[in-house]
């Protein structure tokens with residue numbers, strides 16, 4: 001590279017633009033935008049979802065159901081049967 005600060009274009013081409021997302025684990029986290037293109041981490045607290053993507057919608061529903069169940073168990077103090 002030459003002397004001085006490189007142009008912005010060179011900044012983008014260095015290495016990978018998308019790195020592993022710490023929320024969903026996919027390599028979809030944009031380094032410069034600091035937003036995950038898969039789950040929307042960095043953009044919103046809620047998971048990124050669209051009704052045209054049925055797979056994601058169903059997956060998120062399952063996760064929500066598991067969380068609900070775990071909260072119920074937490075309230076009762078994780079008791080097992082009688």
Ligand SMILES: [Zn+2]
Pocket residue numbers: 021022023024025026028029036037038039040041
């Ligand atoms: Zn993500």
